[in-house]
Amino acid sequence: MQRAVIVLRAKSIPFDVTYIDLRNKPDWFLEISPHGKVPVLKVDEEILFESNAIAEYLEEAETPRMHPDDLIKRARNRAWTDFVPTFAGGLSGLYSAKTADGQEQRLDTARRVLDKLETALADERGNDGPFFNGAELSLVDAAYAPFLQRFLHVDQWLKSGLLDDYPLVSAWAGALIDSDLVQGSVPEEFFAEFEGNLKRRGFLVGALMAEAPGVAAR
Numbered sequence: 485m486q487r488a489v490i491v492l493r494a495k496s497i498p499f500d501v502t503y504i505d506l507r508n509k510p511d512w513f514l515e516i517s518p519h520g521k522v523p524v525l526k527v528d529e530e531i532l533f534e535s536n537a538i539a540e541y542l543e544e545a546e547t548p549r550m551h552p553d554d555l556i557k558r559a560r561n562r563a564w565t566d567f568v569p570t571f572a573g574g575l576s577g578l579y580s581a582k583t584a585d586g587q588e589q590r591l592d593t594a595r596r597v598l599d600k601l602e603t604a605l606a607d608e609r610g611n612d613g614p615f616f617n618g619a620e621l622s623l624v625d626a627a628y629a630p631f632l633q634r635f636l637h638v639d640q641w642l643k644s645g646l647l648d649d650y651p652l653v654s655a656w657a658g659a660l661i662d663s664d665l666v667q668g669s670v671p672e673e674f675f676a677e678f679e680g681n682l683k684r685r686g687f688l689v690g691a692l693m694a695e696a697p698g699v700a701a702r
């Protein structure tokens with residue numbers, strides 16, 4: 485959902501959003517979403533699903549172009565976008581642990597995905613950023629932003645210090661969450677709901693949040 489909203493905002497495409505309670509999906513949503521998952525984009529009467537497909541559709545439909553012009557760069561941006569589910573799983577694994585031991589065990593996986601991304605930024609960019617390709621926020625940025633934003637939020641409690649070892653990822657994540665496009669891509673209550681979800685699911689970080697609520701959210 486968030487990735488689609490970032491792209492819609494970046495391209496100044498007017499849109500309405502309906503948020504779904506994923507624990508209680510309405511019938512109308514199940515009828516239009518083939519996998520019962522968000523996001524779904526309704527374009528006139530047509531339904532699109534899957535974040536990648538939606539982002540690529542918007543990219544082809546509307547300017548400004550968010551992919552690099554260079555064909556090789558564009559292909560590699562898409563390849564790194566394909567890595568997002570693995571990356572997101574590596575980071576969210578860390579904060580979905582229920583015990584300190586479990587969290588410790590998942591550090592290696594988190595480090596592995598961060599290593600790859602740090603190398604990708606070093607190899608791909610050839611400039612000072614701040615985004616994946618340079619000065620402009622691109623589709624690959626829009627794909628990673630939601631997961632980096634969630635991680636930075638929970639790390640206020642986890643205090644893993646993990647990103648300290650990855651200066652390029654760390655600076656990139658900071659630029660993403662500071663960007664208006666990313667900040668305005670979630671509703672006001674998003675972080676409260678996100679925290680509620682982590683608490684409800686019995687994750688260790690949820691307990692830390694309950695003990696020390698109100699750490700300043702970025």
Ligand SMILES: N[C@@H](CCC(=O)N[C@@H](CS)C(=O)NCC(=O)O)C(=O)O
Pocket residue numbers: 485506520521522523533534535536
């Ligand atoms: N590959 C899909 C994954 C979408 C996805 O997993 N959405 C989650 C929320 S982030 C969802 O709808 N979960 C509800 C469920 O699986 O029942 C995409 O990128 O659009």
